[in-house]
Amino acid sequence: MPHCQNCGFKWSWSDMIKVALKGNMPCPNCQKDQYVKSGRNLFGAFLVVMPFVLLYSYLTSNFSFSWPLAITGFIFYMTLGTVMGPFFYRLSNTSRKR
Template identity: 35%
Template sequence: MPVCATCHHRWSFKETLRAMYTLKPTMTCPNCRKEQHLTSASRKRGAFAPFLVLIPMLLNVFFDLNWLTVIGGMVLIAVVFNLVYPRMIELTDKEEPIW
């Protein structure tokens, strides 16, 4: 789980998930209300998510899967991503370039 770079508050899973799905590029610490930025490593990991969801469609090219398996696989990957990614987020108080 992410730890605030300012006050060292360990975010809960629910707080992290809620902060992930806002339109702001920063995440506001629920404890000290300071804006936190994702580290470049965290942003790189998050950038792979759209490609992971496409894996079932890629597999469909090689194996003749029915549409329910493809959609189910995509939903499963999205659910697993939402369970795993919040635990891998690291925060910093300074904005870092992604590369």
């Protein structure tokens, strides 16, 4: 789990979900605002979507694979990505939106 860049406090999984949804949140320990680093957003999206696209392409070309099964698989895959995401986030003291 990520640590506060100001005081080194280790954030919990639920706090990281909240900060990812809101964009920023004060550290529970030192109350200084922390932001999710945005440098990996495009790369992270690529890593999440590409394996599913490649797997779907393989399954449709070699087997009879239906759309309802593909949608169910995609929902499962995205849920797994949301649950595992906070383990890969990084925090920053500054907002990149300036």
